[in-house]
Amino acid sequence: xxxxxxxxxxxxxxxxxxxxxxxxxxxxxxxxxxxxxxxxxxxxxxxxxxxxxxxxxxxxxxxxxxxxxxxxxxxxxxxxxxxxxxxxxxxxxxxxxxxxxxxxxxxxxxxxxxxxxxxxxxxxxxxxxxxxxxxxxxxxxxxxxxxxxxxxxxxxxxxxxxxxxxxxxxxxxxxxxxxxxxxxxxxxxxxxxxxxxxxxxxxxxxxxxxxxxxxxxxxxxxxxxxxxxxxxxxxxxxxxxxxxxx
Amino acid sequence: xxxxxxxxxxxxxxxxxxxxxxxxxxxxxxxxxxxxxxxxxxxxxxxxxxxxxxxxxxxxxxxxxxxxxxxxxxxxxxxxxxxxxxxxxxxxxxxxxxxxxxxxxxxxxxxxxxxxxxxxxxxxxxxxxxxxxxxxxxxxxxxxxxxxxxxxxxxxxxxxxxxxxxxxxxxxxxxxxxxxxxxxxxxxxxxxxxxxxxxxxxxxxxxxxxxxxxxxxxxxxxxxxxxxxxxxxxxxxxxxxxxxxxxxxxxxxxxxxxxxxxxxxxxxxxxxxxxxxxxxxxxxxxxxxxxxxxxxxxxxxxxxxxxxxxxxxxxxxxxxxxxxxxxxxxxxxxxxxxxxxxxxxxxxxxxxxxxxxxxxxxxxxxxxxxxxxxxxxxxxxxxxxxxxxxxxxxxxxxxxxxxxxxxxxxxxxxxxxxxxxxxxxxxxxxx
Amino acid sequence: xxxxxxxxxxxxxxxxxxxxxxxxxxxxxxxxxxxxxxxxxxxxxxxxxxxxxxxxxxxxxxxxxxxxxxxxxxxxxxxxxxxxxxxxxxxxxxxxxxxxxxxxxxxxxxxxxxxxxxxxxxxxxxxxxxxxxxxxxxxxxxxxxxxxxxxxxxxxxxxxxxxxxxxxxxxxxxxxxxxxx
Numbered sequence: 001x002x003x004x005x006x007x008x009x010x011x012x013x014x015x016x017x018x019x020x021x022x023x024x025x026x027x028x029x030x031x032x033x034x035x036x037x038x039x040x041x042x043x044x045x046x047x048x049x050x051x052x053x054x055x056x057x058x059x060x061x062x063x064x065x066x067x068x069x070x071x072x073x074x075x076x077x078x079x080x081x082x083x084x085x086x087x088x089x090x091x092x093x094x095x096x097x098x099x100x101x102x103x104x105x106x107x108x109x110x111x112x113x114x115x116x117x118x119x120x121x122x123x124x125x126x127x128x129x130x131x132x133x134x135x136x137x138x139x140x141x142x143x144x145x146x147x148x149x150x151x152x153x154x155x156x157x158x159x160x161x162x163x164x165x166x167x168x169x170x171x172x173x174x175x176x177x178x179x180x181x182x183x184x185x186x187x188x189x190x191x192x193x194x195x196x197x198x199x200x201x202x203x204x205x206x207x208x209x210x211x212x213x214x215x216x217x218x219x220x221x222x223x224x225x226x227x228x229x230x231x232x233x234x235x236x237x238x239x240x241x242x243x244x245x246x
Numbered sequence: 247x248x249x250x251x252x253x254x255x256x257x258x259x260x261x262x263x264x265x266x267x268x269x270x271x272x273x274x275x276x277x278x279x280x281x282x283x284x285x286x287x288x289x290x291x292x293x294x295x296x297x298x299x300x301x302x303x304x305x306x307x308x309x310x311x312x313x314x315x316x317x318x319x320x321x322x323x324x325x326x327x328x329x330x331x332x333x334x335x336x337x338x339x340x341x342x343x344x345x346x347x348x349x350x351x352x353x354x355x356x357x358x359x360x361x362x363x364x365x366x367x368x369x370x371x372x373x374x375x376x377x378x379x380x381x382x383x384x385x386x387x388x389x390x391x392x393x394x395x396x397x398x399x400x401x402x403x404x405x406x407x408x409x410x411x412x413x414x415x416x417x418x419x420x421x422x423x424x425x426x427x428x429x430x431x432x433x434x435x436x437x438x439x440x441x442x443x444x445x446x447x448x449x450x451x452x453x454x455x456x457x458x459x460x461x462x463x464x465x466x467x468x469x470x471x472x473x474x475x476x477x478x479x480x481x482x483x484x485x486x487x488x489x490x491x492x493x494x495x496x497x498x499x500x501x502x503x504x505x506x507x508x509x510x511x512x513x514x515x516x517x518x519x520x521x522x523x524x525x526x527x528x529x530x531x532x533x534x535x536x537x538x539x540x541x542x543x544x545x546x547x548x549x550x551x552x553x554x555x556x557x558x559x560x561x562x563x564x565x566x567x568x569x570x571x572x573x574x575x576x577x578x579x580x581x582x583x584x585x586x587x588x589x590x591x592x593x594x595x596x597x598x599x600x601x602x603x604x605x606x607x608x609x610x611x612x613x614x615x616x617x618x619x620x621x622x623x624x625x626x627x628x629x630x631x632x633x634x635x636x637x638x639x640x641x642x643x644x645x646x647x648x649x650x651x652x653x654x655x656x657x658x659x660x661x662x663x664x665x666x667x668x669x670x671x672x673x674x675x676x677x
Numbered sequence: 678x679x680x681x682x683x684x685x686x687x688x689x690x691x692x693x694x695x696x697x698x699x700x701x702x703x704x705x706x707x708x709x710x711x712x713x714x715x716x717x718x719x720x721x722x723x724x725x726x727x728x729x730x731x732x733x734x735x736x737x738x739x740x741x742x743x744x745x746x747x748x749x750x751x752x753x754x755x756x757x758x759x760x761x762x763x764x765x766x767x768x769x770x771x772x773x774x775x776x777x778x779x780x781x782x783x784x785x786x787x788x789x790x791x792x793x794x795x796x797x798x799x800x801x802x803x804x805x806x807x808x809x810x811x812x813x814x815x816x817x818x819x820x821x822x823x824x825x826x827x828x829x830x831x832x833x834x835x836x837x838x839x840x841x842x843x844x845x846x847x848x849x850x851x852x853x854x855x856x857x858x
Contacts, residue, residue: 398724
């Protein structure tokens with residue numbers, strides 16, 4: 001009884017404006033100023049504006065929204081996945097439902113197990129893996145590199161997304177090539193562009209860039225590049241250094 | 247050049263040396279390099295083949311010779327400008343790239359249901375025409391790579407008819423940037439419907455000619471039947487979709503399974519064949535040409551007057567484009583409006599064109615059934631006016647992994663047929 | 678007056694340069710270097726609608742050893758550049774290069790880490806053809822302009838003299854520079 005009261009009190013405190021404001025201020029800054037200019041001053045008068053992103057939220061059950069036909073089978077998929085995972089249900093950190101898509105955020109060490117279940121479990125049967133891609137979030141501390149997988153079930157005509165992360169300091173994610181051979185090149189591409197090491201991949205080499213290339217070009221800390229173009233003595237800077245509204 | 251007891255690596259160096267060294271060793275297997283610049287590799291594809299006589303015992307694919315950094319480039323442009331980049335990925339299916347990208351952006355914006363009906367019909371029509379153009383090139387280059395110039399000239403002649411329509415509607419023969427987030431760039435110009443009707447009348451005859459040339463051509467059959475076989479489990483494991491999957495016996499088509507752009511309102515069949523070989527793929531593509539014609543015909547019936555861009559001033563392009571004496575540009579009415587009567591309209595126009603619209607933070611994946619298979623676009627927004635990341639799941643990229651499964655154990659000549667039947671476009675593979 | 682009047686009919690006098698130029702330009706053998714979108718337009722130009730064979734150019738081959746014109750059609754990536762140079766080196770002299778499309782000419786819209794900003798960083802270019810992609814007609818125009826250039830190429834001592842003259846002219850010219858201060 002007392003614990004219930006305590007929880008209620010905590011929930012109430014979490015709703016207080018003071019607490020909400022503090023949370024808001026702790027959220028990462030996405031943009032400063034009105035236009036996000038970096039080269040010249042912001043003359044709009046909103047130069048000290050801080051636009052903050054929202055903290056990651058987990059969707060609440062039920063995942064199926066009766067008004068949105070795209071979400072029709074989300075509850076079924078989530079239930080089946082939970083049942084298949086059994087005692088390893090903790091592998092799924094959180095579930096996100098947005099825009100008619102369901103995303104399972106998964107701990108990286110459980111990924112191969114999960115992939116096998118997704119493929120083999122008759123209630124899931126995600127026969128097609130649509131590849132993996134890296135996404136780099138430099139401001140997401142200790143979760144800088146995300147690897148995003150899409151799976152498609154032809155049997156159940158369903159589509160899910162699985163997302164996993166690894167820190168920049170330890171960019172390792174287990175490979176799922178042994179389960180889905182199609183991921184061979186996709187994982188090589190993610191390694192080439194983002195430097196994510198897929199442990200257990202049969203031959204993790206560069207695929208798009210030349211073998212002796214330095215760096216991983218699609219990370220956010222890698223410049224877009226381009227040579228500065230000279231025109232009649234004046235130079236045109238590379239695209240990523242030009243003044244622009246963001 | 248390396249020579250071991252096991253193999254002779256001839257993937258570089260002079261042939262005189264290779265022969266000299268080969269005579270001195272007992273090795274039977276020869277490693278040769280094919281491409282990245284070779285008449286039969288369908289673009290800048292590199293194949294490393296291990297040959298035992300005429301038999302190809304190992305086939306490895308090297309890609310990346312056309313890597314353009316488009317995905318990274320897009321992170322420095324507005325969401326609308328992104329269409330200009332994606333259209334140059336798989337340059338034979340530009341409208342599919344644009345459609346996949348725009349569907350993903352529209353999903354992020356949450357405006358999928360608000361796209362005007364006319365825009366959807368035009369999108370479907372353009373995509374189906376594009377499917378035909380792409381299949382014609384697939385067959386044309388296939389013929390060329392096998393050494394048959396007639397197939398090539400026929401294919402390109404047929405495609406030219408479709409390109410004329412594209413040019414009339416979008417202003418460009420290729421790389422259109424016509425489909426935009428929120429709709430399409432501009433309405434069909436006068437005369438477009440008539441031109442498409444002409445095509446509908448002429449095309450069945452042209453397809454018949456192509457069929458007559460190839461369907462039962464003994465040389466063609468000998469080069470394609472039972473060549474480069476890939477069965478259904480193989481397709482599934484390797485993520486193969488599109489005509490290749492349908493040629494292996496599974497009627498899987500995103501247009502039916504997950505309809506987009508209103509495909510559920512059209513009547514068409516999904517051609518299937520269970521041959522699983524090069525010839526089956528050709529038959530599926532041929533049948534798809536005919537189905538596409540059916541869809542285009544239905545599109546013309548469905549065309550109702552109306553807007554072609556979402557009626558949302560925050561997203562829809564502010565100007566109505568019009569053809570002037572110096573080419574396509576803002577319409578004179580719009581210029582007069584923003585330059586002399588409304589300051590607010592000018593500010594709005596300026597903001598939307600230079601800065602672009604903001605897209606709520608989040609991620610979205612949208613897939614279309616392109617001429618080659620499932621073309622997916624995964625877009626991530628951080629809430630700004632530019633993408634945080636855009637990734638394309640290109641069908642050719644995935645399908646090229648199947649080369650080893652298709653070619654090993656066959657002859658060298660069949661490698662050509664196998665690669666050509668996948669119909670990879672390196673622009674899409676390397677992006 | 679001159680020799681012409683004493684010649685029997687059926688004899689035409691010209692210079693060696695002109696006859697060599699005529700021979701070279703009317704039987705050009707292009708080495709296709711199809712890379713991207715432009716390659717498709719190049720193939721269209723070879724197709725029945727535009728018919729490149731009218732100019733004796735239909736013999737598109739992918740073997741550099743039997744080619745004297747390289748059409749670089751498309752964007753050249755950092756990974757492709759060495760291959761391009763090797764193929765160019767394998768072509769016998771005399772040889773010409775058309776940079777087809779804006780990517781091959783200057784890098785175009787892809788000013789980024791992956792693309793060589795103009796193929797003239799790697800091989801000497803005779804004709805730049807803008808457009809993204811250029812229409813087959815534009816390609817034909819570039820080919821005809823190149824033919825004209827080949828026809829009027831000077832040989833031997835004349836060529837040396839021409840080079841010296843061009844060099845002197847280049848040294849004399851002054852570009853209107855934007856002032857740096």
